[in-house]
Amino acid sequence: xxxxxxxxxxxxxxxxxxxxxxxxxxxxxxxxxxxxxxxxxxxxxxxxxxxxxxxxxxxxxxxxxxxxxxxxxxxxxxxxxxxxxxxxxxxxxxxxxxxxxxxxxxxxxxxxxxxxxxxxxxxxxxxxxxxxxxxxxxxxxxxxxxxxxxxxxxxxxxxxxxxxxxxxxxxxxxxxxxxxxxxxxxxxxxxxxxxxxxxxxxxxxxxxxxxxxxxxxxxxxxxxxxxxxxxxxxxxxxxxxxxxxxxxxxxxxxxxxxxxxxxxxxxxxxxxxxxxxxxxxxxxxxxxxxxxxxxxxxxxxxxxxxxxxxxxxxxxxxxxxxxxxxxxxxxxxxxxxxxxxxx
Amino acid sequence: xxxxxxxxxxxxxxxxxxxxxxxxxxxxxxxxxxxxxxxxxxxxxxxxxxxxxxxxxxxxxxxxxxxxxxxxxxxxxxxxxxxxxxxxxxxxxxxxxxxxxxxxxxxxxxxxxxxxxxxxxxxxxxxxxxxxxxxxxxxxxxxxxxxxxxxxxxxxxxxxxxxxxxxxxxxxxxxxxxxxxxxxxxxxxxxxxxxxxxxxxxxxxxxxxxxxxxxxxxxxxxxxxxxxxxxxxxxxxxxxxxxxxxxxxxxxxxxxxxxxxxxxxxxxxxxxxxxxxxxxxxxxxxxxxxxxxxxxxxxxxxxxxxxxxxxxxxxxxxxxxxxxxxxxxxxxxxxxxxxxxxxxxxx
Numbered sequence: 020x021x022x023x024x025x026x027x028x029x030x031x032x033x034x035x036x037x038x039x040x041x042x043x044x045x046x047x048x049x050x051x052x053x054x055x056x057x058x059x060x061x062x063x064x065x066x067x068x069x070x071x072x073x074x075x076x077x078x079x080x081x082x083x084x085x086x087x088x089x090x091x092x093x094x095x096x097x098x099x100x101x102x103x104x105x106x107x108x109x110x111x112x113x114x115x116x117x118x119x120x121x122x123x124x125x126x127x128x129x130x131x132x133x134x135x136x137x138x139x140x141x142x143x144x145x146x147x148x149x150x151x152x153x154x155x156x157x158x159x160x161x162x163x164x165x166x167x168x169x170x171x172x173x174x175x176x177x178x179x180x181x182x183x184x185x186x187x188x189x190x191x192x193x194x195x196x197x198x199x200x201x202x203x204x205x206x207x208x209x210x211x212x213x214x215x216x217x218x219x220x221x222x223x224x225x226x227x228x229x230x231x232x233x234x235x236x237x238x239x240x241x242x243x244x245x246x247x248x249x250x251x252x253x254x255x256x257x258x259x260x261x262x263x264x265x266x267x268x269x270x271x272x273x274x275x276x277x278x279x280x281x282x283x284x285x286x287x288x289x290x291x292x293x294x295x296x297x298x299x300x301x302x303x304x305x306x307x308x309x310x311x312x313x314x315x316x317x318x319x320x321x322x323x324x325x326x327x328x329x330x331x332x333x334x335x336x337x338x339x340x341x342x343x344x345x346x347x348x349x350x351x352x353x354x355x356x357x358x359x360x361x362x
Numbered sequence: 363x364x365x366x367x368x369x370x371x372x373x374x375x376x377x378x379x380x381x382x383x384x385x386x387x388x389x390x391x392x393x394x395x396x397x398x399x400x401x402x403x404x405x406x407x408x409x410x411x412x413x414x415x416x417x418x419x420x421x422x423x424x425x426x427x428x429x430x431x432x433x434x435x436x437x438x439x440x441x442x443x444x445x446x447x448x449x450x451x452x453x454x455x456x457x458x459x460x461x462x463x464x465x466x467x468x469x470x471x472x473x474x475x476x477x478x479x480x481x482x483x484x485x486x487x488x489x490x491x492x493x494x495x496x497x498x499x500x501x502x503x504x505x506x507x508x509x510x511x512x513x514x515x516x517x518x519x520x521x522x523x524x525x526x527x528x529x530x531x532x533x534x535x536x537x538x539x540x541x542x543x544x545x546x547x548x549x550x551x552x553x554x555x556x557x558x559x560x561x562x563x564x565x566x567x568x569x570x571x572x573x574x575x576x577x578x579x580x581x582x583x584x585x586x587x588x589x590x591x592x593x594x595x596x597x598x599x600x601x602x603x604x605x606x607x608x609x610x611x612x613x614x615x616x617x618x619x620x621x622x623x624x625x626x627x628x629x630x631x632x633x634x635x636x637x638x639x640x641x642x643x644x645x646x647x648x649x650x651x652x653x654x655x656x657x658x659x660x661x662x663x664x665x666x667x668x669x670x671x672x673x674x675x676x677x678x679x680x681x682x683x684x685x686x687x688x689x690x691x692x693x694x695x696x697x698x699x700x701x702x703x704x705x706x707x708x709x
Contacts, residue, residue, distance in 0.1 A: 103501065150682075154689040159433070159501050160639055163626060164681035171674030178671055279671075287509050290502070300502050333516035340510025347498045347506065 049297030049349060050309040057312050060319045068326040074202040080318040085207035086111065086266040086273065088314045090285065091292045092218040093262025095310045098293050099222070100255045101235040101302030102158035106147065106165035107263040108285035110140055112278065113169040114267025119181035119277025122188055129188045137264045143169065144260015148253035166286070173279030180278035183271060192272035207269035214265065218307040231255060235302025291343045292317055299350055316342070371636045371643075375651040378634065382658040390665045402538045406661065414657035415545035416441075416604035419552060420624060421631040421649040423486075423600030426556075426593045428632050430572045431641030432493060432500035434594060437601040437628055439511025440485045441621025444605030446518040448478035449615030452528050471530055479602045485511065486598015490591030508625070516618060523616045526609070535610030545607050549650070552603070557646055569593065573641030630677060631656055633684050 065072035081088070090107045097104045114136045121132040147165045151158050183189065195203040222228040230251045233241040242248050270282060296313030298305025320338050324330045386406070387393040396405040420437050427434045451474035468474075485507060492503035526532075537544040560566030571579040572586050580586045604624070609615045633639060634655050635648025656677070663673050686692045 150685075154686060154692040154695075156685055156689055157639060160629070160633075160681070160685060163629065164678050164685065167626065167674050167681065168678035171671065171676075171678055174669075174671030175675060178669070284509075287505060290505060291509065294502070300499055331516075331521055333513040333521060336513030337510050337517070340506050340513065343502075343509060344492075344506045347492075347502060348496060351496050351498060 047297075048353070049346065050306055050312075052349070053295060053297050053309055053312045053316065057316050057319060060316065060323065064319065064323050064326060068323075071322075071326055074199070076322065078198070078202055078204055078208070080315055080322065081208040081211060082205045083273075083321075084314050084318040085205070085211040086270040086282075087285070087288060087292060087317065088211040088311060089214045089269060090263050090266040091289050091296075091310045091314050092214050092307055093259035094289045094293050095218065095296070095298055095305060095307050096222070096231055096255050097158075097259045098290070098298050098300060099235045099302055099305055100231045100252065101238065102151065102252075102255065103162065103290070104144075104147075104256065104259045104263075105159055105162040105286045106143075106169055107259065107266075107289055108282040109166045109169035109173070110143055110260060110263035111267040111270050111282040111285060112173050112280070113143075114140055114264045115271040115274070115277040115281050116173045116176050116181070116279060117277070118268065118271050119183050120176055122183055122185045123181055129185065129191060133268055136268065137261060140264020140267065141257050141261040144263070145253055145257035147260070148256025151256065152249050152252040170279060176279075178279065180276050180280075182276040184275075188271075189275060192275055205272070207272050210265065210269055214262065215307065215311050218310075222307045227251060227254065232303055235304070237303075288317060288339070291339050294350075295342055295346050297346075300347070371645055372648055372651065375635050375648050375655065379651050379655050379658065382655055382662060386658060386662045386665060389662070393665075403542060408543065410654065410657050410661055412543040412545055413660075414653045415543070415549050416607045417624070417627055417631060417656060418549050418650045418653035419600050419604045419607070420597075420628045421635070421653045422552060422556060422646060423597030424625075424628040424632050425635070425637055425644050425646055425649040426569060427500070427597045428573075428629070428637055428639060429569050429641060429644035430590055430593050431576065432590070432594070433629070434486075434489060434504045434597045435501060435625045435629075436485065436489060436504040436507035436511055437597065437604075438621040438624035439508050439515065440482050440598050440601035441605040441608060441624055442515035442616075442618075443485060443511055443518070444478045444482040444602035445609035445615040445620045446515040446524065447481050448474050448531075448606055449524040449526050449609050450518050451477055452526050452531050453524070471528070475606060478606060479599060482602020482605065483595055483599045486595040486601070487591060489598065490594030493594060494587040494590035512618065515615075515620070519615060521618075523614050525614045531610055532613060533610070535607040535612075545611075548603065548607065552600070553646060553650060560646070565589070570642055570644070573644070627653075627656055627677075630681055633681070633688070638688060639685075 061077070070076070090111065094104055094107060117139060118132050118136050121127040121135065122129065127135075143165065147161050150156055150161050191206060194206045196206070196209060197203045222231070230241065230246045230248070233244065233246055234248055234251060238248060267282075271277060274281065292313035293305070293310050294300060294313070295316055296305070296309035296311070298309060317339060320342075321335055324332065324335055324338075383393075390406065393406045396403055396408065398404075420441070424434060424437065451469045452471060453468040469477075489500075489504050489507060492498045492506070493500050496503070533544060534548075535545055539547055560569070568579070568584045568589055571582065571584055572589060576586055601621075601624075605621065608620060631652035632644075632649045634652035635645055635650070637644040637648060659676065659680075660673060663676065
């Protein structure tokens with residue numbers, strides 16, 4: 020990097036955001052809490068509502084939230100690196116839109132169109148990463164502009180919803196994999212599980228993952244350690260773009276249409292899932308597996324509210340907001356606890 | 363002289379606005395025409411001013427928040443909450459009074475407005491407490507209310523669009539005073555009051571100090587937390603006022619769509635006005651001009667005949683350009699590239 024950056028390096032003691040050996044327990048506790056919360060909610064649902072405790076209800080959690088899980092894995096890496104990506108929801112919408120247009124209006128096959136949109140999403144993410152890294156722009160404002168751009172591009176293609184009637188595509192979408200009798204998974208849910216598995220491997224088993232944690236812990240230190248900070252930052256946003264595009268493909272499977280208003284506000288649900296999954300918003304601490312549980316908790320809330328029947332759908336948003344608040348508070352308590360301890 | 367003019371912080375926002383207006387006028391010959399009808403002024407310019415009013419008010423609040431190095435992405439949700447509370451409390455039914463049909467509100471209008479603004483203020487203070495008290499990053503702290511706020515707004519409206527039947531309420535967003543839209547007086551009053559509070563007292567200086575370096579400001583004895591909470595509270599209140607204007611203008615409240623994406627427009631207006639996103643330097647006048655630029659852009663797009671959907675792409679492009687121009691790294695690299703070809707371009 021430029022010499023100016025090294026001069027700007029603060030020589031102050033860490034403000035409590037640096038992961039340390041003590042930080043590990045602080046990282047694991049929210050995760051444990053999340054898993055417990057999920058178990059408690061599922062147990063409550065099973066006792067309170069008839070028909071809740073069945074394999075298919077739980078598999079449906081995965082099927083209905085497959086796109087959220089995929090996009091949340093990408094977001095986990097971004098937040099681990101200390102950034103944020105607000106463009107994910109609109110990239111999903113753009114992906115469904117481009118996919119629908121290519122397949123329906125230009126006669127592409129699913130096999131040709133899907134890789135094309137994945138490349139598109141990755142490039143979109145990489146472009147944002149490049150702006151953030153090269154010009155030291157704030158991630159949220161860059162991705163906010165990216166969000167405008169992607170939604171705008173959707174409307175440029177068409178303001179109306181384009182339904183996908185292509186046979187090969189809908190066959191793929193309706194494909195079910197029977198696990199045991201009466202319980203099956205969609206292809207989207209399978210993709211989500213694979214993405215989570217790859218995400219866990221990337222985060223904990225590769226140099227890329229370790230660099231992401233290092234950048235999130237302290238970018239200056241990572242730089243001084245000689246880690247490829249610039250490249251990794253761009254790659255993180257490219258990964259998030261790829262995940263968003265893949266989630267868009269799964270979303271198109273799920274909805275069988277492309278529409279500029281798809282996945283409105285999804286970026287917020289995604290951030291909520293990552294935070295509830297125990298990833299620290301200051302970066303550097305968290306688990307990809309936790310994110311999966313964060314997604315499942317959001318899914319359980321929705322399922323509980325729909326099983327209840329008397330609560331209206333907007334309660335979902337209020338409950339998610341309250342959970343987000345509780346977990347943010349929890350994170351601050353951990354940070355404060357670590358900050359007080361002598362360095 | 364020219365150099366001094368160009369160095370003024372309002373120079374570029376004003377140039378952008380004039381450029382927009384010129385483009386507008388070239389596509390629409392009657393753009394500058396003002397007509398006097400029924401004691402009111404009518405015309406495209408008045409229309410733009412009137413429509414930009416809610417955004418301008420939200421931008422004023424957002425300017426202060428951004429000046430303290432924060433961000434408030436819950437303003438859209440607060441707009442929806444305030445609109446929902448006001449619309450629900452006023453409602454309005456046809457009743458017979460002395461043999462004449464009159465519309466009566468559910469609660470007195472003054473009380474309804476006070477409650478709506480009170481709720482908005484509370485929402486802002488909540489954000490401020492999360493940021494300054496608990497210490498959560500501003501974008502996440504306000505994200506909580508952004509997620510939950512729409513739910514709360516829908517709770518108030520019970521998921522319906524509430525239509526208001528109470529003519530006195532329509533005056534706020536649709537009435538005229540001295541021939542001008544009443545909303546302009548609200549913007550003017552708020553702006554003047556804020557400008558006075560910031561320049562006549564040390565408040566403006568304190569806010570700037572917090573934005574430049576929060577820790578140093580606290581060391582220097584600035585009551586950083588209190589001021590931050592107040593700034594977020596004011597931002598909430600401003601969003602509440604904007605919510606009243608919007609719901610009064612459309613005579614209804616929609617918990618789901620009122621003020622949708624308003625937070626983005628407000629951030630865009632503030633950046634266009636020359637306020638740095640990194641905190642510190644801010645300009646209230648710039649933000650009002652920024653709001654006008656956005657509204658003019660919207661009407662330009664309508665008058666050119668381009669589908670309004672392009673609006674988002676154009677806005678995105680504008681944000682990217684402004685962002686890059688504000689980035690010291692980009693300016694240095696561009697400067698090295700062009701080598702003093704355009705000394706004013708980076709101002």
